[in-house]
Amino acid sequence: MNRRKLITTGLAAAAGASGFAIAGGLAKRYGLIPPDAAGPYGPGETLNYAAQRILTRHSMAREFPQSEISNPPFANGKPPKLEAYRKLQAGDFADWKLAVDGMVARPATFSIAELKSQPSRSQITHLACEEGWSYIAKWTGVPLSHVLDAVGILPQAKYVVYFSIDPEWWDSIDMADALHPQTLVAYSMNDGELPPGNGGPLRLRVPRQLGYKNVKYITRLTVTDNLKTFGQGLGSVSPEGGYAWYAGI
Amino acid sequence: MCFLLLLVSGVEIVISHPRFYWGETGNANMPYLFKLPIPASRVLVPTGYGYVLEDQNGWGRYLHFQTAWVAVFTGLLYVIFSFFSGHLRDNLLPRRADRSWRAFWSAIAGHLRFERLSADEAWSYNLLQRLTYLIVIFVLFPLVIWTGLAMSPAFVSAFPLTVTILGGQQSARTIHFFVSIFLFLFLLVHIVMICVAGFKNRMRAMITGRAGTEKELA
Numbered sequence: 001m002n003r004r005k006l007i008t009t010g011l012a013a014a015a016g017a018s019g020f021a022i023a024g025g026l027a028k029r030y031g032l033i034p035p036d037a038a039g040p041y042g043p044g045e046t047l048n049y050a051a052q053r054i055l056t057r058h059s060m061a062r063e064f065p066q067s068e069i070s071n072p073p074f075a076n077g078k079p080p081k082l083e084a085y086r087k088l089q090a091g092d093f094a095d096w097k098l099a100v101d102g103m104v105a106r107p108a109t110f111s112i113a114e115l116k117s118q119p120s121r122s123q124i125t126h127l128a129c130e131e132g133w134s135y136i137a138k139w140t141g142v143p144l145s146h147v148l149d150a151v152g153i154l155p156q157a158k159y160v161v162y163f164s165i166d167p168e169w170w171d172s173i174d175m176a177d178a179l180h181p182q183t184l185v186a187y188s189m190n191d192g193e194l195p196p197g198n199g200g201p202l203r204l205r206v207p208r209q210l211g212y213k214n215v216k217y218i219t220r221l222t223v224t225d226n227l228k229t230f231g232q233g234l235g236s237v238s239p240e241g242g243y244a245w246y247a248g249i
Numbered sequence: 250m251c252f253l254l255l256l257v258s259g260v261e262i263v264i265s266h267p268r269f270y271w272g273e274t275g276n277a278n279m280p281y282l283f284k285l286p287i288p289a290s291r292v293l294v295p296t297g298y299g300y301v302l303e304d305q306n307g308w309g310r311y312l313h314f315q316t317a318w319v320a321v322f323t324g325l326l327y328v329i330f331s332f333f334s335g336h337l338r339d340n341l342l343p344r345r346a347d348r349s350w351r352a353f354w355s356a357i358a359g360h361l362r363f364e365r366l367s368a369d370e371a372w373s374y375n376l377l378q379r380l381t382y383l384i385v386i387f388v389l390f391p392l393v394i395w396t397g398l399a400m401s402p403a404f405v406s407a408f409p410l411t412v413t414i415l416g417g418q419q420s421a422r423t424i425h426f427f428v429s430i431f432l433f434l435f436l437l438v439h440i441v442m443i444c445v446a447g448f449k450n451r452m453r454a455m456i457t458g459r460a461g462t463e464k465e466l467a
Contacts, residue, residue, distance in 0.1 A: 044315025132266030133276035242307025248403025
């Protein structure tokens with residue numbers, strides 16, 4: 001290797017390293033680093049999240065005509081075998097509560113009836129699972145942005161964490177997804193009650209992300225600026241079980 | 250290397266749901282286009298097997314996407330480099346004299362008769378190699394990336410046409426599967442040919458750019 005080659009290689013390496021450092025700094029500043037960015041798959045995960053966040057901040061998930069709704073409907077899994085769930089189901093979910101707390105001006109609790117009395121949105125969207133299957137259904141619910149407006153989120157809020165009645169299932173989304181008009185607190189599917197197999201009585205619908213981000217049986221929303229204090233600090237149970245936090249891909 | 254990792258992780262992902270469909274949707278309640286004769290890693294997939302494999306989809310997906318990034322960056326570098334270095338013009342695009350159907354058929358006929366290559370051809374790629382490389386680089390690779398992205402719910406929200414012209418997300422998944430198989434076959438044949446042509450000599454040629462001595466080539 002001659003001297004010129006050595007210098008060129010050195011300069012290229014330095015440029016590359018500083019390029020990475022600058023990109024990393026910018027990504028951090030604009031909130032493009034996912035909570036599961038550590039570990040061997042962190043670089044790929046960060047690129048997925050950052051690239052998609054830049055491309056899709058305001059994009060709308062595809063909506064379909066009525067004729068595209070999957071028939072027969074598909075339900076993946078059965079409702080949780082929890083005593084608490086069974087009791088609420090026996091009472092037709094009249095006592096089901098959704099608590100909203102954390103970085104909000106007015107923490108509140110909503111019953112299903114109260115949610116149904118709020119302005120609703122219906123959309124026919126695709127739900128795809130990371131496993132490979134998918135279906136199309138009509139979903140009706142309150143836009144999450146509306147619920148967040150009602151409780152008044154604080155300006156430093158960065159994420160919304162949501163919890164299922166199943167203590168082993170919780171997840172979180174960033175504000176771009178939380179305030180997205182198609183993100184629903186859904187209580188109805190295909191114009192009927194939301195069936196227990198599909199998450200009834202209440203599930204989060206995030207149509208721009210895969211099935212597992214659409215947590216079923218939700219009972220609590222927490223607004224936060226720091227995911228480190230939840231579970232193992234990776235943003236949801238998914239990375240704890242080996243799955244990506246961001247599921248837009 | 251990237252390719253093998255993508256293949257292994259891709260296989261892991263397919264094992265979650267080894268059934269393929271056409272159109273927008275596909276699930277266990279729907280008729281399938283075809284299914285692979287393997288058990289699945291999920292209870293709810295009717296495979297006909299009495300047991301369920303272990304779920305390896307988490308790291309499978311992480312690894313698949315991370316490797317895809319590396320492969321795409323490497324591929325872009327290669328394509329840009331081939332444009333500017335003349336590799337594309339000199340070694341990939343068919344020679345001027347070969348740009349006719351007659352040349353194409355005579356090359357195929359020559360191969361089928363196992364004719365020896367001319368000395369000139371031994372130094373670069375022959376017509377059929379060139380066409381294969383062009384198809385792999387400019388058709389199969391772009392197609393596998395495109396169909397991969399067309400399965401991403403966030404990506405298609407920004408670029409819906411990328412999935413609708415394929416006929417839907419499940420169609421994209423099925424095409425992705427077949428293109429991957431073609432790429433795998435290409436890699437397999439490619440490696441076999443390298444071994445036949447002399448593994449040490451070819452590897453040295455690929456990495457250092459020197460083809461070896463006349464004696465070795467003879």
